[in-house]
Amino acid sequence: MKKTKTSQFFSNNSQLLIPLIAILLLIVFNLIRDPEFFSVGITTNNRGDAVLQGNLVSILNGASELVILSMGMTLVTAASGGQDISVGALAAIAGSVFVKVLKGGPAITGTSVFLAFLACCVVAMIFGCFNGSLVAFFNIQPMIATLILFTCGRSIAYWINGGATPTITSPIISAIGSFIPGIPVPTPILIVIVMGILFALLFRFTSLGLYIQSVGINQGAARLNGINAVGIKLLSFILLGACCAVAGMIGVSRLGLINHETILINIEMDAILAVAIGGNNLGGGKFKMLGSVLGAYAIQALTITLYAMKVPSTDVKAYKAVVIIILVALGSPVVKDTMSRFSKKIKSRSGTVGKEAA
Amino acid sequence: MRKRIALLLALVMVFALAFSSVAHADDLITVGIVNNPPSESGYREANVKDFESVFSKENGYDAKFSYSLKNDEQLSAARTFITDGVDYLLISAAETTGWDAVLKDAQDAGVSVFLFDRMIDCDPELFEAAVVSDMAQEGETAVNWLLAQKLDEYNVIHIQGAMGSDAQLGRTGALDEQFEAGTMKKVVQQTATWDEAEAKKITESVINSGEPFNVIYAENDGMAKGAVAALDEAGITHGVGKDVIVMGFDCNKWALRELLAGNWNYDGQCSPFQAQVISDMIQTLEDGGEIEGLNDAKQIISVEKGFDASEITEEDIDTYGLGE
Incomplete structure (x- = not known):
């Protein structure tokens, strides 16, 4: 009985196989290379707090923004059948708003940080709404629609703050971007967990996931079934906007500084990649957010592995590309079909063997 | 319809004439400045501000x-x-090529050309002088400062x-020479593509590997800040x-304040202030003099400083710091 349950789990979640295999391979590879690679230790940071430290912490911590963005990207991909390439630019805008509000106020307090976050959330959601309406109302290809913000987003971020790399220093900001005194886990990891729980609750207590899926699979059929397809698409972009705001805030808080040109640069491509590695159909429809999250961690683990291997700076991208080609090829329908046929063959054979033994 | 257009054109011409005569009446030196937009970087912002303040009406331009x-x-x-x-x-070109024809036009029209910040691939006859930074020299100044610290050993994290x-x-060149000569040891050399957060990750990976290091050489201030954040979290x-x-490099005001507080040791300047030098040369030409102090490529290399944390003052920050 138990066996069928686990096999059912795998057939339901077969798309998680690729990111899981990727992470597993990276883990095994690193352990062979350096058995101590994933050891986590406790050190005292320069503020005198005991904190966790190690490559595992670095990977989980460093991937936070990417994980949050790929959560939102999954929804947009599923609902609209396209990708938003403006997430990095939008996160830069959100981060700039966050900094602007904090710099405008007299002193940085818990309330002012909360207000700043609220402000950057609202702004990012408005921009998300703009992207979403281009896609939902005007039926523009998402990648083209978001190309607009991709092109001008970082300039907008510049207009908000003017000067180069404005800085904000405050214990509250470093508590968001690094560690809350007394808690040894980096705060960005905690924020990711909170975001994950929020999305899980959203899917558990509303039918949003189902709606998004049906709009992505067949917009017309969804509409005939009484689903507001335009609204669902719009909502997915607005949710992605909120994700951008959170990612932007984390990005700014890590160092208490915003460089509108480099903050979360090229992250849109990694976020799309995370969705793809997670086994989600980039053409929309069925989706698994967990897959994208695992994909994001796999990408970060790969980056950290390359750093640890001291791959020359000129070669990093080439190595990354090779691994990604393999992962994406493994997840492609052609390979998947061959694999499933192959596994069926083995199953039928082992099935007959099992019967004979019985 | 045609008449109206002609009338409109005539009006525009009259206005143009009127305005140009007004401009000449003031006896100001007219200057056209082609630059990159201030949003490009903190460097450019300071550069643009510098030119706008030097080439003002009050200064006769x-x-x-x-x-x-x-x-x-x-x-x-x-x-x-x-x-x-x-x-x-005055030109700071986006690309080094494609300027020959325009510069020839300028020469034919009797317009004197100055280049600033960036060189152009062309016959040096086509411009009066170029005021530029020597990036290799910035690296050398920094590495020489580092050598002067006389550390027992140099284990360097190099963030590009x-x-x-x-x-x-x-900035890489000078350090690479030391690595090759064996005077310094390359713990890691990795590019963070100017991204602060990436610099932090690179530093973290070295800390996690347990390999010893005692120097962080980051090619701009932001990446140095990223590396320092990793050190702070690891209690180093x-x-x-x-x-x-x-x-670090670039001399942002906030970075120089880190120096003043003793949290960092060195910051190398990449001077965006070329306007005064060019203005002086223009005045020389206006007075009928000759420009002096050019090298073979008709360049004037900006004088650039490297700031040492033990010597920097508040005044330096106000004078040389970029941004706020």
Whole structure:
């Protein structure tokens, strides 16, 4: 009985196989290379707090923004059948708003940080709404629609703050971007967990996931079934906007500084990649957010592995590309079909063997 | 319809004439400045501010500005300035090539050309002088400072800018020589493409590997800040008289304040202040003099400082710091 349950789990979640295999391979590879690679230790940071430290912490911590963005990207991909390439630019805008509000106020307090976050959330959601309406109302290809913000987003971020790399220093900001005194886990990891729980609750207590899926699979059929397809698409972009705001805030808080040109640069491509590695159909429809999250961690683990291997700076991208080609090829329908046929063959054979033994 | 257009054109011409005569009546030196937009970087912002303040009406200039990141837009702006009949044309080119024809036009029209910040691939006869930074020299100044610290051993984390950029090539070159000569040990050399957060990850990976290091050489301030954040989280001390020496570039005001506080050790300047030098040369030409102090390529290399944390003062921060 138990066996069928686990096999059912795998057939339901077969798309998680690729990111899981990727992470597993990276883990095994690193352990062979350096058995101590994933050891986590406790050190005292320069503020005198005991904190966790190690490559595992670095990977989980460093991937936070990417994980949050790929959560939102999954929804947009599923609902609209396209990708938003403006997430990095939008996160830069959100981060700039966050900094602007904090710099405008007299002193940085818990309330002012909360207000700043609220402000950057609202702004990012408005921009998300703009992207979403281009896609939902005007039926523009998402990648083209978001190309607009991709092109001008970082300039907008510049207009908000003017000067180069404005800085904000405050214990509250470093508590968001690094560690809350007394808690040894980096705060960005905690924020990711909170975001994950929020999305899980959203899917558990509303039918949003189902709606998004049906709009992505067949917009017309969804509409005939009484689903507001335009609204669902719009909502997915607005949710992605909120994700951008959170990612932007984390990005700014890590160092208490915003460089509108480099903050979360090229992250849109990694976020799309995370969705793809997670086994989600980039053409929309069925989706698994967990897959994208695992994909994001796999990408970060790969980056950290390359750093640890001291791959020359000129070669990093080439190595990354090779691994990604393999992962994406493994997840492609052609390979998947061959694999499933192959596994069926083995199953039928082992099935007959099992019967004979019985 | 045609008549109306003709009338309109005539009116425009009359206005143009009227305005140009007004401009000449003031006896100001007319200057056309082609630059990159201030949003490009903190460096550019300071650069643009510098030119706008030096080439002002109070200083006897009538300056027109054009900002673009695109070479073709810059070229057409330069052409417009030449047809407008400016006395001097100042250019910081987006790309090094494609300028020959425009510069020849300028020469034929009797417009003197100055280049600033960036060189152009062309016959040096086509411009009066170029005021530029020598990125390789910035790297050498920094590395010489580091050698002067006389550490027992140099284990360097080298965080590079975007590969292939002028600043990266110049600032990497000097350090690479030391690595090859064996005077310094390369713990890691990795590009963070000017991204602060990436610099932090690179530093973290070294800390996690447990390999010893005592110098962080980051090719700009932001990346140095990223590296320092990693040190802080790992409880590694840095700055004057501490375990790790921190070096940055660009001289942002906030970075110089870190120096003043003793948290960092060195910051190398990449001077965006070229306007005064050019203004002085223009005055020399106006007085009928000759420009002196040029090298073979008709360049004047900006004098650039490297700041040591033990010597920096508040005044330095106000004078040389970029941004706020």
